[in-house]
Amino acid sequence: MTTQRHFDEELESLKEKLLLMASLAELMIYQAIKSLIERSQSLIDEVNSQENKVNHLHIEIDEMCLRLLALRQPVAVDLRFITSAMKINSELERIGDQAVNISQCSAFLIKQPQVKPLIDIPRMAEIVQKMVKDSLDSFISRDINLARSVLNRDDEVDGLKDQIFRELLTFMMSDQSTIPRSLELILVSRHLERVADHATNIAEDAIYLVQGKDIRHHIEEERDN
Amino acid sequence: MTTQRHFDEELESLKEKLLLMASLAELMIYQAIKSLIERSQSLIDEVNSQENKVNHLHIEIDEMCLRLLALRQPVAVDLRFITSAMKINSELERIGDQAVNISQCSAFLIKQPQVKPLIDIPRMAEIVQKMVKDSLDSFISRDINLARSVLNRDDEVDGLKDQIFRELLTFMMSDQSTIPRSLELILVSRHLERVADHATNIAEDAIYLVQGKDIRHHIEEERDN
Numbered sequence: 001m002t003t004q005r006h007f008d009e010e011l012e013s014l015k016e017k018l019l020l021m022a023s024l025a026e027l028m029i030y031q032a033i034k035s036l037i038e039r040s041q042s043l044i045d046e047v048n049s050q051e052n053k054v055n056h057l058h059i060e061i062d063e064m065c066l067r068l069l070a071l072r073q074p075v076a077v078d079l080r081f082i083t084s085a086m087k088i089n090s091e092l093e094r095i096g097d098q099a100v101n102i103s104q105c106s107a108f109l110i111k112q113p114q115v116k117p118l119i120d121i122p123r124m125a126e127i128v129q130k131m132v133k134d135s136l137d138s139f140i141s142r143d144i145n146l147a148r149s150v151l152n153r154d155d156e157v158d159g160l161k162d163q164i165f166r167e168l169l170t171f172m173m174s175d176q177s178t179i180p181r182s183l184e185l186i187l188v189s190r191h192l193e194r195v196a197d198h199a200t201n202i203a204e205d206a207i208y209l210v211q212g213k214d215i216r217h218h219i220e221e222e223r224d225n
Numbered sequence: 226m227t228t229q230r231h232f233d234e235e236l237e238s239l240k241e242k243l244l245l246m247a248s249l250a251e252l253m254i255y256q257a258i259k260s261l262i263e264r265s266q267s268l269i270d271e272v273n274s275q276e277n278k279v280n281h282l283h284i285e286i287d288e289m290c291l292r293l294l295a296l297r298q299p300v301a302v303d304l305r306f307i308t309s310a311m312k313i314n315s316e317l318e319r320i321g322d323q324a325v326n327i328s329q330c331s332a333f334l335i336k337q338p339q340v341k342p343l344i345d346i347p348r349m350a351e352i353v354q355k356m357v358k359d360s361l362d363s364f365i366s367r368d369i370n371l372a373r374s375v376l377n378r379d380d381e382v383d384g385l386k387d388q389i390f391r392e393l394l395t396f397m398m399s400d401q402s403t404i405p406r407s408l409e410l411i412l413v414s415r416h417l418e419r420v421a422d423h424a425t426n427i428a429e430d431a432i433y434l435v436q437g438k439d440i441r442h443h444i445e446e447e448r449d450n
Contacts, residue, residue: 065308069294069304069308070300070304073298075295076295079291079294080291083290083291083308083311086308087312087315090312090315169404169408173404176397176398176401179394179397179398180394183394183411186408190415
């Protein structure tokens, strides 16, 4: 087998591991929100058991990237792919952390009466899960349009977060016994917002990989001038 | 000049830029909290103008690391140093983001009467700023003890965050007119907590650099040893 072909196979294996990690992170968000909706302790336990898998993958992917950098000494797009993979690996691990944070809010909330039927939070969670999936897919398939669509959805998530905040504020103001539970629901929405931020970071890495220029902080406009 | 000596100089320059970025990020936290204490709009504006500098440094450091990886093809500890520098660069940029988030809370709060004199938040901010400084110093000077001391301070920060939460919950329950302001102060403490998380990540990278093994996800066992 040629060295190049071997290298390509290693890159393929790296991609597969990243996709696996992303699907685990996405599953954890799904389970954490579902545990809240169905008031299920066993789903909370599920989230925690997934976290161990994500943590192991995190270390495995990081070591794989370092090995590829050291042994293959890649340049240009391969170099950017591997260093971006290292960053994305950290983003995915933190998405897992956010799912754990949500499951901790859920553990508190399912022991108390419901403040209100949950509508906006499941909607926000659905958008956010899709952002995680699409951001990783855009990176793997080098699809700039998909990556940009992830960036565009960030505003929608912020809008939902503000809406949830305002609504729960009204609940708290009108019935102070709901304050602790309402606060916890506000925190759930903040954790989801952070997941969206991580997905946005991944999408930016995807665009950077393809364009070879940095769109973070809107530098692209500056460079075009 | 030998290639090795040139490479060493480039590494020195990378370290200086990281230290500059860390001091800017630390300054932003300081200014954001001070804007809250002194109810100063001009300090809020200061935070925003620092953010531009941090964002430019972020891109500059990232490109510097990529160039070093591509041209110098480092191995072993130099390779780990540069890939860690890339990750730390992202952590520092996000610390700057948190300072901006705090300054936004401040912009809301300084237009309203104070809920209570601020005691725990400035204390929490002081610890967190020191964590940022020490985490970066531990990385640059490869000081494992300093890095471990950063990890240990994370519990203190969590304790303060919980204390702030409980106290403001009491305010909200006894006087519902304080709810919006109290919520905003709770958010300030959450932003500070995230800064502490970023400093912890940097300290973990420092330990990894020196020990050449990954302590992430094994922190508890490591600390007991």
